[in-house]
Amino acid sequence: MKLAVIGHPVSQSLSPLMQKHWLKQHGLNHTYDLCDVSGDALSSFLETIRQEDWLGFNVTIPHKESILPFLDRLAPQARRIGAVNTVLKKDGQLIGYNTDGLGFLKPLLERYEAVFHRPVLLIGAGGAARAILAALLTTHTPLVMVYNRTAEKAAGLVQSLGSGRATILRQDDVQDAVAAAGLIINATSCGMAGYDPLDIDLASASGDVVVYDIVYKPLNTPLLAQANSRGLQIIDGLDMLIHQGAQAFKIWTGRDADTVGVKDMLCSAIGEGCEVEP
Ligand code: NAP
Numbered sequence: 001m002k003l004a005v006i007g008h009p010v011s012q013s014l015s016p017l018m019q020k021h022w023l024k025q026h027g028l029n030h031t032y033d034l035c036d037v038s039g040d041a042l043s044s045f046l047e048t049i050r051q052e053d054w055l056g057f058n059v060t061i062p063h064k065e066s067i068l069p070f071l072d073r074l075a076p077q078a079r080r081i082g083a084v085n086t087v088l089k090k091d092g093q094l095i096g097y098n099t100d101g102l103g104f105l106k107p108l109l110e111r112y113e114a115v116f117h118r119p120v121l122l123i124g125a126g127g128a129a130r131a132i133l134a135a136l137l138t139t140h141t142p143l144v145m146v147y148n149r150t151a152e153k154a155a156g157l158v159q160s161l162g163s164g165r166a167t168i169l170r171q172d173d174v175q176d177a178v179a180a181a182g183l184i185i186n187a188t189s190c191g192m193a194g195y196d197p198l199d200i201d202l203a204s205a206s207g208d209v210v211v212y213d214i215v216y217k218p219l220n221t222p223l224l225a226q227a228n229s230r231g232l233q234i235i236d237g238l239d240m241l242i243h244q245g246a247q248a249f250k251i252w253t254g255r256d257a258d259t260v261g262v263k264d265m266l267c268s269a270i271g272e273g274c275e276v277e278p
Contacts (some may be wrong), residue, residue: 001053003032003252005047006058010036012217014266015058018245021265022257030055030252039066046070049089056088056252058245064127071096080161083127086248097251100128102133103244104214107235108183112210118182119143123152123198128214129187130161137163142211145169145177149188156188180202186213191221200225202230209233214240219272238263 005015014191037045042063059067064083078084098207116139125148136144147169148154154168157214169177190198192215211227216237227234246257
Protein backbone atom coordinates (compact mmCIF):
# COMPACT_ATOMS: atom_id res chain seq x y z
CA MET A 1 0.00 0.00 0.00
CA LYS A 2 1.02 3.60 -0.44
CA LEU A 3 2.36 6.07 2.13
CA ALA A 4 3.81 9.53 1.51
CA VAL A 5 4.48 12.97 2.88
CA ILE A 6 2.52 15.70 1.14
CA GLY A 7 3.52 19.36 1.25
CA HIS A 8 4.75 22.25 -0.86
CA PRO A 9 7.71 22.41 -1.03
CA VAL A 10 8.51 18.94 0.24
CA SER A 11 11.77 17.91 -1.43
CA GLN A 12 13.86 18.54 1.72
CA SER A 13 11.70 16.34 3.97
CA LEU A 14 13.54 13.78 6.08
CA SER A 15 10.38 11.68 6.56
CA PRO A 16 10.98 9.28 3.62
CA LEU A 17 14.39 8.31 4.99
CA MET A 18 12.97 7.59 8.44
CA GLN A 19 9.77 5.84 7.35
CA LYS A 20 11.49 3.67 4.71
CA HIS A 21 14.01 2.62 7.36
CA TRP A 22 11.20 1.46 9.67
CA LEU A 23 9.21 -0.20 6.88
CA LYS A 24 12.31 -2.20 5.92
CA GLN A 25 13.07 -3.05 9.55
CA HIS A 26 9.55 -4.49 9.93
CA GLY A 27 9.62 -6.27 6.55
CA LEU A 28 6.63 -4.26 5.28
CA ASN A 29 6.22 -3.76 1.54
CA HIS A 30 4.44 -0.39 1.68
CA THR A 31 5.98 2.43 -0.36
CA TYR A 32 6.71 5.91 1.06
CA ASP A 33 7.04 8.80 -1.40
CA LEU A 34 7.44 12.57 -1.49
CA CYS A 35 4.37 14.24 -3.01
CA ASP A 36 4.67 17.92 -3.84
CA VAL A 37 1.06 19.11 -3.74
CA SER A 38 0.18 22.80 -4.03
CA GLY A 39 -2.80 24.31 -2.21
CA ASP A 40 -4.87 24.34 -5.40
CA ALA A 41 -4.16 20.66 -6.03
CA LEU A 42 -4.91 19.43 -2.50
CA SER A 43 -8.57 18.56 -3.01
CA SER A 44 -8.01 16.54 -6.21
CA PHE A 45 -4.96 14.82 -4.72
CA LEU A 46 -7.05 13.65 -1.77
CA GLU A 47 -9.67 12.30 -4.19
CA THR A 48 -6.92 10.22 -5.83
CA ILE A 49 -5.89 8.91 -2.42
CA ARG A 50 -9.50 7.89 -1.76
CA GLN A 51 -9.63 5.96 -5.07
CA GLU A 52 -6.23 4.27 -4.82
CA ASP A 53 -4.62 1.77 -2.48
CA TRP A 54 -3.32 4.11 0.24
CA LEU A 55 -2.61 3.39 3.90
CA GLY A 56 -2.01 7.01 4.89
CA PHE A 57 0.28 10.00 4.65
CA ASN A 58 2.12 12.71 6.54
CA VAL A 59 1.11 16.32 6.06
CA THR A 60 3.53 19.21 6.17
CA ILE A 61 3.62 22.94 5.40
CA PRO A 62 1.36 24.48 4.08
CA HIS A 63 -1.46 21.92 4.46
CA LYS A 64 -1.52 21.11 8.19
CA GLU A 65 -4.59 23.29 8.81
CA SER A 66 -6.12 23.64 5.34
CA ILE A 67 -6.56 19.85 5.07
CA LEU A 68 -9.06 19.70 7.95
CA PRO A 69 -12.27 20.25 5.91
CA PHE A 70 -11.32 17.43 3.52
CA LEU A 71 -11.02 14.77 6.23
CA ASP A 72 -13.82 12.51 7.50
CA ARG A 73 -12.77 12.42 11.16
CA LEU A 74 -10.23 13.95 13.54
CA ALA A 75 -8.54 12.33 16.53
CA PRO A 76 -9.22 14.37 19.72
CA GLN A 77 -5.71 15.86 19.91
CA ALA A 78 -5.81 16.98 16.26
CA ARG A 79 -9.20 18.58 16.87
CA ARG A 80 -7.86 20.41 19.93
CA ILE A 81 -4.74 21.62 18.11
CA GLY A 82 -6.64 22.45 14.92
CA ALA A 83 -3.94 20.91 12.73
CA VAL A 84 -3.10 17.50 11.28
CA ASN A 85 0.31 16.05 10.43
CA THR A 86 -0.69 12.39 9.93
CA VAL A 87 -3.65 10.84 8.09
CA LEU A 88 -4.75 7.21 8.27
CA LYS A 89 -7.00 5.80 5.56
CA LYS A 90 -9.21 3.23 7.24
CA ASP A 91 -12.39 1.63 5.86
CA GLY A 92 -12.38 4.27 3.12
CA GLN A 93 -12.30 7.14 5.63
CA LEU A 94 -9.50 9.69 6.04
CA ILE A 95 -8.77 10.17 9.74
CA GLY A 96 -6.57 13.08 10.86
CA TYR A 97 -4.07 12.89 13.73
CA ASN A 98 -1.49 15.24 15.16
CA THR A 99 1.69 13.54 16.41
CA ASP A 100 3.80 16.71 16.81
CA GLY A 101 2.80 17.15 20.47
CA LEU A 102 3.65 13.60 21.47
CA GLY A 103 6.80 13.77 19.34
CA PHE A 104 7.78 16.85 21.32
CA LEU A 105 7.02 15.26 24.71
CA LYS A 106 8.71 11.89 24.19
CA PRO A 107 12.35 13.03 24.54
CA LEU A 108 11.41 14.92 27.72
CA LEU A 109 9.55 11.95 29.18
CA GLU A 110 12.49 9.68 28.38
CA ARG A 111 15.26 11.92 29.68
CA TYR A 112 14.04 14.85 31.78
CA GLU A 113 10.66 14.02 33.32
CA ALA A 114 11.42 16.24 36.34
CA VAL A 115 10.94 19.37 34.17
CA PHE A 116 7.18 18.92 34.40
CA HIS A 117 7.26 20.00 38.07
CA ARG A 118 8.46 23.52 37.21
CA PRO A 119 7.22 26.43 35.05
CA VAL A 120 7.94 26.27 31.33
CA LEU A 121 8.88 29.13 29.02
CA LEU A 122 7.46 28.54 25.54
CA ILE A 123 8.63 30.97 22.86
CA GLY A 124 6.49 31.07 19.71
CA ALA A 125 2.80 30.91 18.86
CA GLY A 126 2.74 29.30 15.41
CA GLY A 127 1.56 25.83 14.45
CA ALA A 128 4.33 23.98 16.26
CA ALA A 129 3.90 26.03 19.47
CA ARG A 130 0.20 25.20 19.40
CA ALA A 131 0.87 21.45 19.34
CA ILE A 132 3.51 21.86 22.05
CA LEU A 133 1.26 23.86 24.38
CA ALA A 134 -1.55 21.33 23.98
CA ALA A 135 0.94 18.55 24.80
CA LEU A 136 2.38 20.37 27.82
CA LEU A 137 -1.11 20.87 29.21
CA THR A 138 -1.53 17.08 29.29
CA THR A 139 1.38 16.89 31.80
CA HIS A 140 1.62 18.10 35.42
CA THR A 141 3.39 21.30 34.33
CA PRO A 142 2.22 23.97 36.81
CA LEU A 143 2.55 26.93 34.43
CA VAL A 144 3.41 27.54 30.77
CA MET A 145 4.55 31.11 30.08
CA VAL A 146 4.09 31.88 26.38
CA TYR A 147 6.01 34.65 24.64
CA ASN A 148 5.67 35.52 20.96
CA ARG A 149 6.91 38.44 18.84
CA THR A 150 3.32 39.09 17.79
CA ALA A 151 1.60 39.33 21.17
CA GLU A 152 -1.95 38.86 19.80
CA LYS A 153 -1.01 35.44 18.46
CA ALA A 154 0.27 34.35 21.87
CA ALA A 155 -2.96 35.62 23.45
CA GLY A 156 -5.04 33.77 20.85
CA LEU A 157 -3.12 30.56 21.45
CA VAL A 158 -3.48 30.68 25.22
CA GLN A 159 -7.15 31.60 24.99
CA SER A 160 -8.05 28.92 22.48
CA LEU A 161 -6.40 26.11 24.42
CA GLY A 162 -8.21 27.42 27.48
CA SER A 163 -6.32 26.59 30.65
CA GLY A 164 -5.49 28.49 33.82
CA ARG A 165 -2.04 26.91 33.55
CA ALA A 166 -0.98 28.95 30.51
CA THR A 167 -0.25 32.64 30.55
CA ILE A 168 1.20 35.20 28.13
CA LEU A 169 4.38 37.19 28.73
CA ARG A 170 5.38 40.68 27.72
CA GLN A 171 8.83 41.09 26.20
CA ASP A 172 10.05 42.86 29.36
CA ASP A 173 9.23 39.78 31.43
CA VAL A 174 11.03 37.23 29.29
CA GLN A 175 14.36 37.41 31.13
CA ASP A 176 12.64 36.87 34.52
CA ALA A 177 10.89 33.88 32.98
CA VAL A 178 14.24 32.50 31.80
CA ALA A 179 15.40 32.50 35.43
CA ALA A 180 12.19 30.86 36.72
CA ALA A 181 11.80 28.16 34.07
CA GLY A 182 12.79 24.51 34.33
CA LEU A 183 12.30 24.13 30.59
CA ILE A 184 12.88 26.72 27.86
CA ILE A 185 11.51 25.95 24.40
CA ASN A 186 12.20 27.67 21.12
CA ALA A 187 9.16 26.96 18.92
CA THR A 188 9.80 29.87 16.55
CA SER A 189 11.61 29.82 13.22
CA CYS A 190 14.44 31.83 14.84
CA GLY A 191 17.78 30.08 14.54
CA MET A 192 16.75 28.38 11.31
CA ALA A 193 19.07 28.86 8.36
CA GLY A 194 18.20 32.27 6.88
CA TYR A 195 16.48 33.53 10.08
CA ASP A 196 17.79 35.66 12.94
CA PRO A 197 18.91 33.80 16.06
CA LEU A 198 16.51 33.78 19.00
CA ASP A 199 17.18 36.93 21.03
CA ILE A 200 17.44 35.44 24.49
CA ASP A 201 20.19 35.43 27.11
CA LEU A 202 20.55 32.24 29.13
CA ALA A 203 22.89 33.84 31.69
CA SER A 204 20.17 33.91 34.38
CA ALA A 205 18.87 30.38 33.67
CA SER A 206 19.13 27.86 36.50
CA GLY A 207 21.87 25.25 36.18
CA ASP A 208 19.41 22.37 35.80
CA VAL A 209 17.21 23.96 33.13
CA VAL A 210 16.53 22.00 29.91
CA VAL A 211 16.80 24.05 26.70
CA TYR A 212 14.76 22.54 23.87
CA ASP A 213 15.06 23.94 20.34
CA ILE A 214 12.67 22.38 17.83
CA VAL A 215 14.52 23.88 14.84
CA TYR A 216 16.63 21.18 13.16
CA LYS A 217 18.15 23.00 10.18
CA PRO A 218 20.78 23.63 11.46
CA LEU A 219 20.76 21.16 14.30
CA ASN A 220 23.19 23.13 16.42
CA THR A 221 21.23 26.39 16.56
CA PRO A 222 22.68 29.55 18.16
CA LEU A 223 20.38 28.91 21.16
CA LEU A 224 21.70 25.38 21.67
CA ALA A 225 25.26 26.58 21.15
CA GLN A 226 24.67 29.16 23.92
CA ALA A 227 23.14 26.49 26.19
CA ASN A 228 26.04 24.12 25.46
CA SER A 229 28.60 26.78 26.28
CA ARG A 230 26.91 27.22 29.67
CA GLY A 231 26.83 23.47 30.32
CA LEU A 232 23.01 23.33 30.25
CA GLN A 233 20.99 20.26 29.29
CA ILE A 234 19.63 20.37 25.76
CA ILE A 235 17.26 18.66 23.35
CA ASP A 236 17.45 19.38 19.63
CA GLY A 237 14.83 19.40 16.89
CA LEU A 238 15.67 16.02 15.39
CA ASP A 239 14.48 14.28 18.55
CA MET A 240 10.98 15.73 18.09
CA LEU A 241 11.03 14.98 14.37
CA ILE A 242 11.97 11.33 14.94
CA HIS A 243 9.37 10.77 17.64
CA GLN A 244 6.51 12.39 15.69
CA GLY A 245 7.48 10.10 12.80
CA ALA A 246 7.58 7.03 15.04
CA GLN A 247 4.11 7.87 16.31
CA ALA A 248 2.81 8.19 12.72
CA PHE A 249 4.36 4.79 11.86
CA LYS A 250 2.49 3.28 14.83
CA ILE A 251 -0.81 4.81 13.67
CA TRP A 252 -0.43 3.31 10.18
CA THR A 253 1.04 -0.09 11.03
CA GLY A 254 0.20 -0.71 14.69
CA ARG A 255 3.91 -1.39 15.24
CA ASP A 256 6.55 0.31 17.40
CA ALA A 257 9.26 2.08 15.42
CA ASP A 258 12.74 1.56 16.83
CA THR A 259 14.25 5.05 17.13
CA VAL A 260 17.76 3.82 18.01
CA GLY A 261 20.30 4.84 15.37
CA VAL A 262 17.79 6.93 13.42
CA LYS A 263 19.32 10.21 14.59
CA ASP A 264 22.77 9.26 13.23
CA MET A 265 21.13 8.35 9.93
CA LEU A 266 19.35 11.72 9.69
CA CYS A 267 22.46 13.65 10.78
CA SER A 268 24.44 12.11 7.93
CA ALA A 269 21.61 12.92 5.54
CA ILE A 270 21.66 16.60 6.49
CA GLY A 271 25.45 16.64 6.58
CA GLU A 272 25.76 17.45 10.28
CA GLY A 273 27.42 15.72 13.14
CA CYS A 274 25.19 14.86 16.09
CA GLU A 275 27.60 16.70 18.37
CA VAL A 276 24.80 18.66 20.04
CA GLU A 277 23.55 15.40 21.53
CA PRO A 278 23.96 15.69 25.31
P1 NAP B 1 4.81 29.04 11.94
O1 NAP B 1 3.46 28.54 12.21
O2 NAP B 1 5.10 29.79 10.69
O3 NAP B 1 5.25 29.96 13.20
C1 NAP B 1 6.46 30.68 13.18
C2 NAP B 1 6.77 31.21 14.56
O4 NAP B 1 8.08 31.81 14.53
C3 NAP B 1 5.82 32.33 15.03
O5 NAP B 1 5.70 32.27 16.43
C4 NAP B 1 6.56 33.60 14.58
O6 NAP B 1 6.23 34.73 15.33
C5 NAP B 1 7.98 33.20 14.93
N1 NAP B 1 8.97 33.97 14.20
C6 NAP B 1 9.30 33.87 12.89
N2 NAP B 1 10.28 34.75 12.58
C7 NAP B 1 10.58 35.42 13.72
C8 NAP B 1 11.49 36.45 14.06
N3 NAP B 1 12.34 36.97 13.15
N4 NAP B 1 11.54 36.89 15.33
C9 NAP B 1 10.72 36.36 16.27
N5 NAP B 1 9.81 35.38 16.01
C10 NAP B 1 9.73 34.92 14.75
O7 NAP B 1 5.89 27.85 11.94
P2 NAP B 1 5.81 26.46 12.75
O8 NAP B 1 5.20 25.43 11.90
O9 NAP B 1 5.25 26.74 14.10
O10 NAP B 1 7.38 26.08 12.84
C11 NAP B 1 8.28 26.84 13.64
C12 NAP B 1 9.65 26.18 13.58
O11 NAP B 1 9.56 24.87 14.14
C13 NAP B 1 10.20 25.97 12.17
O12 NAP B 1 11.61 26.19 12.21
C14 NAP B 1 9.95 24.51 11.87
O13 NAP B 1 10.90 23.95 10.97
C15 NAP B 1 10.12 23.92 13.26
N6 NAP B 1 9.37 22.65 13.45
C16 NAP B 1 10.07 21.57 13.89
C17 NAP B 1 9.41 20.38 14.10
C18 NAP B 1 10.18 19.18 14.57
O14 NAP B 1 9.67 18.06 14.48
N7 NAP B 1 11.38 19.37 15.09
C19 NAP B 1 8.02 20.28 13.88
C20 NAP B 1 7.34 21.42 13.45
C21 NAP B 1 8.02 22.62 13.24
P3 NAP B 1 5.10 35.76 14.80
O15 NAP B 1 3.79 35.15 15.21
O16 NAP B 1 5.42 37.02 15.48
O17 NAP B 1 5.26 35.83 13.30
